[in-house]
Amino acid sequence: MLSSTVILIGALFVVIFGLQKGIKHVQRRKQAKKLGCEPPLRVKTGFYGIPAFIQLTKAAKERRWVEFIESRYQEFGNTFIQTFIGKDGISTIEPQNLKHLLGIQFEDFGLGTRHREFFPLLGDGIFTLDGAGWSHARALLRPQFTRDQVADLDLMDGHVNRMIGLIPKDGSIFDIQRLFFLLTIDSATHFLFGESVGAMEGDNVLGNATVGGAQGFADAFNKAQEWVTFRSMALDFYWMINPKEFREATRRVHEVVDHYVHRAIANKNAEKQESGSERYVFAEALARENSDPKFLRDSMLNILLAGRDTTASLLSSTFWFLARHPNVWEKLRHIIVEEFGDVEHPKGQITHTRLKDLPYLRYVLNEVLRLLPPVPLNFRVANKDTSLPVGGGPNGKSPIFIHKGQPVLYSVYAMHRRKDLYGPDAEIFRPERWENSKRGWDYLPFNGGARICLGQQYALTEASYTIVKLLQRFQVIEDGDPWMKKPVIQSNLTMAHGDGVNIRLY
Numbered sequence: 001m002l003s004s005t006v007i008l009i010g011a012l013f014v015v016i017f018g019l020q021k022g023i024k025h026v027q028r029r030k031q032a033k034k035l036g037c038e039p040p041l042r043v044k045t046g047f048y049g050i051p052a053f054i055q056l057t058k059a060a061k062e063r064r065w066v067e068f069i070e071s072r073y074q075e076f077g078n079t080f081i082q083t084f085i086g087k088d089g090i091s092t093i094e095p096q097n098l099k100h101l102l103g104i105q106f107e108d109f110g111l112g113t114r115h116r117e118f119f120p121l122l123g124d125g126i127f128t129l130d131g132a133g134w135s136h137a138r139a140l141l142r143p144q145f146t147r148d149q150v151a152d153l154d155l156m157d158g159h160v161n162r163m164i165g166l167i168p169k170d171g172s173i174f175d176i177q178r179l180f181f182l183l184t185i186d187s188a189t190h191f192l193f194g195e196s197v198g199a200m201e202g203d204n205v206l207g208n209a210t211v212g213g214a215q216g217f218a219d220a221f222n223k224a225q226e227w228v229t230f231r232s233m234a235l236d237f238y239w240m241i242n243p244k245e246f247r248e249a250t251r252r253v254h255e256v257v258d259h260y261v262h263r264a265i266a267n268k269n270a271e272k273q274e275s276g277s278e279r280y281v282f283a284e285a286l287a288r289e290n291s292d293p294k295f296l297r298d299s300m301l302n303i304l305l306a307g308r309d310t311t312a313s314l315l316s317s318t319f320w321f322l323a324r325h326p327n328v329w330e331k332l333r334h335i336i337v338e339e340f341g342d343v344e345h346p347k348g349q350i351t352h353t354r355l356k357d358l359p360y361l362r363y364v365l366n367e368v369l370r371l372l373p374p375v376p377l378n379f380r381v382a383n384k385d386t387s388l389p390v391g392g393g394p395n396g397k398s399p400i401f402i403h404k405g406q407p408v409l410y411s412v413y414a415m416h417r418r419k420d421l422y423g424p425d426a427e428i429f430r431p432e433r434w435e436n437s438k439r440g441w442d443y444l445p446f447n448g449g450a451r452i453c454l455g456q457q458y459a460l461t462e463a464s465y466t467i468v469k470l471l472q473r474f475q476v477i478e479d480g481d482p483w484m485k486k487p488v489i490q491s492n493l494t495m496a497h498g499d500g501v502n503i504r505l506y
């Protein structure tokens with residue numbers, strides 16, 4: 001008797017749930033029709049989308065998932081729908097859709113599950129929050145980025161010189177990416193925390209994997225990022241991924257950052273700040289706004305995450321291309337030496353304004369960011385039932401309906417390589433294409449709309465300064481892996497060269 005009652009109640013629940021889903025489905029179809037929406041192409045991904053998910057994780061393991069995703073766009077067009085472990089996601093690389101997703105309809109979309117996936121490492125910060133929490137974080141951080149101190153080239157100078165000191169002078173092959181990652185962790189912690197972790201200090205940095213505690217911090221930070229990427233890939237099953245290695249790495253990162261948090265709180269009201277005689281320190285400026293230690297830790301870590309690997313990635317890719325395009329190296333070097341002199345005969349100080357006045361340097365950076373954007377893949381999730389303007393119907397020109405909770409994935413890597421947008425030579429590295437060229441929503445290395453990168457100017461200044469100093473110092477670049485025509489793209493949250501960037505500098 002009891003069991004038949006249980007079965008009856010169970011069946012009733014199934015019927016009610018099915019009915020609710022059915023009604024919602026009909027309502028959505030009606031709404032979609034009213035908005036003139038047509039469905040995008042549906043790509044088959046096997047039972048529950050599991051085979052496609054396995055294919056994707058295999059591609060990620062083999063360090064080719066960015067290209068794998070691009071190949072899907074080449075095969076199925078610029079907008080399509082596919083199922084991954086039971087979830088229907090829209091994939092799009094239509095500039096018009098991105099303009100609405102990130103700009104015009106910003107309120108309709110959010111970061112989805114990013115907060116819960118990243119929370120153990122990043123807590124509540126600009127990179128993980130949506131809505132009012134995000135607005136507040138952004139409003140607090142924005143003034144820090146408009147200050148002149150963001151372009152503090154004196155601060156950069158010591159770190160760049162230290163990095164140049166680590167480059168083999170006998171012309172032997174070395175991995176410059178490794179040095180760029182050390183450079184950016186040292187300069188970012190110096191700028192943000194007031195004191196560099198000093199990852200480049202100590203002996204034999206090039207060959208030694210464990211340079212004291214600083215390298216330990218960098219390694220823990222890298223490891224923790226790898227795990228939050230896995231958590232993101234697992235979608236709704238993110239909570240299953242919380243291994244000891246992740247917890248340990250997170251603990252180590254927090255321990256180091258907390259040291260700096262206490263330092264910032266202690267220093268925030270020190271007289272030296274008032275007198276203006278000391279250098280600006282991001283964390284101390286922030287502590288004057290809000291000195292809650294948890295707030296400070298989260299804010300500092302969020303910015304460190306946003307700013308460190310991205311800039312290292314840009315610099316590494318720049319040298320990857322320069323090593324393969326000696327004509328660009330020659331032209332850029334000529335322009336730099338004309339303006340700033342070489343290392344033996346420098347012409348004046350390298351300033352932010354003078355760096356901005358070198359258009360060809362900017363074209364080179366633009367072109368690197370086009371072909372190898374440091375954040376190649378991204379997504380948003382609909383906060384409500386809504387639509388995007390194109391991608392539906394047989395010709396892909398009709399609006400598409402997006403239901404609440406649906407992810408919209410985009411690959412700026414794939415969009416930046418579209419031949420219909422960038423011409424038949426879209427795959428080719430050609431900085432000259434940027435002469436007299438202004439792009440819009442088809443070029444998004446720094447994202448667009450309300451959540452556009454806050455550190456764009458900082459990153460471009462840091463990268464430009466480092467490039468100028470390196471080209472002043474070295475006359476010749478040679479590719480250390482001449483057989484490698486395509487980079488091995490390893491992408492966690494940001495992209496890096498899986499096998500390094502091996503070059504010679506003379």
Ligand code: HEM
Binds near residue numbers: 306311
């Ligand atoms: C070449 C270097 C860089 C690139 C390509 C880059 C790219 C991006 C992208 C694509 C986003 C959007 C992420 C998303 O919304 O999902 C972003 C956000 C952000 N970036 Fe950067 N970034 C770079 C350097 C930096 C630096 C150096 C800093 C700070 C020191 C920084 C601070 C931020 C912050 C705070 C956000 C979050 C903005 C928000 O959500 O309101 N970035 N960046």
